[in-house]
Amino acid sequence: MSAHVARQRPRTRKDKRRKLLWLTEAQAALGWAVLLALAAVLGAIYLHQTSEIARVGRTVQSLQYQTDEVKRANSSLELDIARAQSLPRLKHQAEQMKFVPAVSDNIEYIVVHNYPPSQESTELIDPLPEPVVIDTAAEAVLRALAARFGDLTRGESE
């Protein structure tokens, strides 16, 4: 029995040691794995960042190139517009449309007195009375009489 125990004890110790070793190796492996994973993640992040920066940089450059192109096109359009509006061209077109250059004899100056209106003349004057709608002949006669003799009732006369 004791021999059996004596035989088992070292086995257990060995097992323990083996188990311990195995645990240590597993922990180490796990540690390494974690480290590698971290490195991989960091590497991936770094690569992503740098490639993203590079991509954005190239986009910026591309947009700058597009801006330059648009500016050039804009200048070209400005030039076309300015050429289309050049005086020799406008003159030619006007002549084709039978326009002739104005000379002083063609110009008649119209003097509009009190224009622009001075401050005094811009004061508000009484508005005209609203026109009255008359529906019947009787009403018209009554109104005419009232207008004719109304002054008498106000103590005024012509």
Added chain:
Amino acid sequence: MNPSQQRRLLVICAGLFIAIVVVILRMLSFQLLSADQIADLSRTIQLHNVTARPARGIIQDRNGAVLVVNGSDYQVGVSPTFIENSEEIATDLAPILGKPRHEILGALNSDETFVVLEGRVSPDVAELIRSLNYDQVQLDPLPRRMYPQGELLCHVLGYVDFENQGGSGLEGYYQVELVGVVASRLMNISPLTEQIGVIAREGADLVLTIDRTVQYAVEEHLKRVIEETGAEGGTIIVMDPRTGAILAMASLPCYRPYDYYDADEELLLNPAVSKQYEPGSVMKLITMAAALDSGTVTPQTTYEDTGVVFVGGIPVYNWDRAAYGTQDMTGLLAHSLNVGAATIATWMGPDTLYNYFQRFGYSRPLGIDVMAETGGQLPLPGDANWTETNIGTNAFGQGLAVTPLQMLSAVSALANEGYLMQPYLVQEIHKDGQVFTREPTIISRPVSKQTAYQLTAMAVNAVRTEVFGAQLEGYTVAGKTGTAQIPEGGIYHPSDTIASFIGWLPADDPELIVIVKIDRPKTSPWGSTVAAPAFSALAEDLVILLDIPPDEIRLQRDILAARTNRG
């Protein structure tokens, strides 16, 4: 392991050892011996100088009409290594580029990585090449100034060379403002580094005081006069005497600013500000102003005109060598008498005379904002080229030299109550979203308001009684003719003259002043028969374009008030 295997292992190990040693030595040589060289090489490959060039500012007239814009010429190039159909390309390009086919074919078949077929072609030629649809033919834009109005305002605008440097006119004077600021940065083009945008500061835009329509009318009139009189050239300037703003400035012959390199160097100068001439009798206005303002004479002062007066021992004659008898100052100006001008100059004496001349801006640039303005020549007492005779001759515009702008500005002081305004061409500068506006600047007040009014009245009388060609129906014109001899090789040319006229209107409240100067007219030498009618014809158009009604309309109280408010 048997001995054979051991030997082979030894050989392999030795080989590997040698290889490692070689690698280590090579690495050491890279690190120690060639470190700087390799670092430079690395920088050269990775670092790239990125330059952003700003667009040059555009130039507009006072109403916003575009006078100068940016465009592009193109460089035509190819990379021969990518060319497969060189025969076909050469055949198509030869007539467009105007080059022999074999020359283009030779370039297309060369061993170079890139070949420039044509350094600079116009946009039209580039468009033709583009229409061929050859991807291998590269068209690189090269900035170029474009002038949509053609030759209009050529001397004032000036030109810009292929290095984007303004060479004359406004382009030269406002080079710093127009060109903007180039942005440049040394950038790492490695894909692993951030690419930062390089943005240049754009050039400022200029808005001129020039009215394009007025300028066009002026140039048309100048062309017509030169053709009709067989003159060599001429200059017309239109200015607002109240502010000094130039409304038009034209000189002929002109050049195409786009093709400036084909023009004679002489043509690149702006004669209105860079070329001097003896002004002749127009100068009598200034002499008379000096005499009136200094109290030497009054309009009623008289002198006896015998047809000749000796100044410094040299005789001075009238233009027609006639004697005019007793003349007052108004008569002196109306008949344009040299004898009278020389007489009152001697009455004033050199100190007073030259003091006034200098106050009117002679002998120094006026400071107009255009390139290459010259100050003229005014010999003064004490100078080697001055003699007492100069007092007499200078009084009627001989023996001194001025620019057309100087002459116009001096007379404009008489039209502006005695104030000499600094002439200017740029009304506004638009820069970085801000607008900088130019305010009129008074240079000096050479004469009093009273003197200016007296002179104006005398100049009105001169036009009314003697210079019929300068009159304009419905308007009161003040002015003076000039017929100047041309000094060549120390003597005056026997027949050629410079005919000129300076006039302003409406005389009581001037809105414009004009100088017409015609060089060497063939039909007549006189300012009264060449320049004065040209002034009248031009003024007839200007009063319409600038909305100046005839006196009988303008002087009505209501109209005056309205125009005053508008101004």
